Amino acid sequence: MERRVYGPVPSRRLGLSLGVNNIPHKVCTYSCRYCQVGKSLKMQLQRQVFYEPEELVDEVKELLSKLQHKTDYPDYITVVPDGEPTLDINLGSLIEQLKLLQVPVAVITNASLINLPEVQHDLLKADFVSVKADTFTFETWKTLNIPHKQLDINQIADGIRDFRKKFTGKMVTETMLVRGINDSVSELKNTALxxxxxxxxxxxVxxxxxxxxxxxVEPSDEATVNSAYHIFKEKIAHVELLTGYEGNAFASTGNFRDDLLSITAVHPMREDAVLGLMQKTGASEDLLAMLLKEKLVEKLPYGGHAYYLKKFRQMIDRLTGSG
Ligand code: SF4
Incomplete structure (x- = not known):
């Protein structure tokens, strides 16, 4: 049987997260080109019963009961299947029952059904909702997300906006950048708008x-990710990068190398801020030169300033076995 409950695993967005898989493998409304769990095996729009929520909740309870230390306890129980979680007609009941365990509940959705009142009704019960926001251009959406034929990007866009007005929890977006598909300046500006x-x-991002x-399918490069960050930042107060490096940008270690790598994995850092960090930690310019030489960080121009960004290319090559 598929593993339906797992973790807790560390997540930059959610802290320690215990995952609940409420959908059979790869039943989805999309078949995204970059999907990390393979091509969709079944594409559908119809919501249905997959598993009884009580069974999933029992599995969560069992896993929680095995946690030895208080520090192992999850910050969130996250409904994040290898498919689209809102296809589960029992999602609302599942969230309600999970919340009785006194742990906040998060849902990671592609938002393709969020215009449906019954889906909104279910998602409103969660504490944290992450919605996919790769592109809002029809052709790019079709190319990148390969949606079910009956879906409509305008209805999805309206649905997300409508849900945002009602939702009192934390709502975030995730924009996955794929080289040459949704990362041109005009695409990024459109998404930011x-x-x-x-x-x-x-x-x-x-x-x-x-x-x-x-x-x-290739990830966008550092220069494009840097541009995306700044284009989004012009419109949104809080923008963060998710480039696969779970550094902690929010806890300073007082060590220039560690702090610079952690911070620049999340936000490009302007040169004057890097020099400030160098001064604060007593590091020398040689150390920065070495990090550049070792290709651990990259210096990139944007809007008349120089920015430092952690390089992610080599790490991805290692993970995908292509380097
Ligand atoms: S929405 Fe998620 S699960 Fe579905 S195809 Fe896209 S990335 Fe994969």
């Missing part, structure tokens, strides 16, 4: 870091 129209709490479902 749309995000601005409803204002997520955090807009995450991600790149595929594991082998994708389709060949010839």
């Amino acid at each position: 749309y995000l601005e129209s409803f204002g997520p709490d955090v807009a995450y 991600a790149i595929p870091t594991r082998p994708p479902a389709f060949n010839h």
Whole structure:
């Protein structure tokens, strides 16, 4: 039987997260080119019963009962299947029952059904909702997300906005950047403009870091990710990068190398801020030169300033076995 409950695993967005898989493998409304769990086996729009929520909740309870230390306890129980979680007609009941365990509940959805009142009704019960926001251009959406034929991108965009007005929890977006598909300046500006129209709490910019479902899918490079960050930042207060490196940008170690790598994995850092960090930690310019030489960070121009960004290319090559 498929593993339906797993973790807790560390997640930059959610802290320690215990995952619940409420959908059989790869039943989805999309078949994204970059999907890290393979091509969709079944594409459908119809919501249905897959598993009894009580069974899933029992599995969560059992896993929680095995945790030895208080520090192992999850910060979130996250409904994050290898498919689309809102296809589960019992999602609302599942969230309600999970919340009785006194742990906040998160749902990671592609938002393709969020215009449906019954889906909104279910998602409103969660504490944290992450919605996919790769593109809002029809052709790009069709190419990148390969949606079910009856889906409509405008209805999805309206649905996300409408949900945002009602939802009192934390709502974030995730934009996965794929080279040559949704990462041109005009695409990024269009996505940023749309995000601005409803204002997520955090807009995450991600790149595929594991082998994708389709060949010839490449993550955007550092310079493009840097541009994306700044284009989004013009419209959204809080933007963060998810480039596969789980550094902790929020806890300073006082060590220049560690702090620089952690921070620049999440935010490009302007040169004056890097020099400030260098001064604060007593590091020398030689150390920065070495990090550049070792290709651990990259210096990139944007808008008349120089920015430092952690390089992710080599790490991805290692993960995908292509380097
Ligand atoms: S929505 Fe998620 S699970 Fe479905 S195909 Fe896309 S990446 Fe894979």
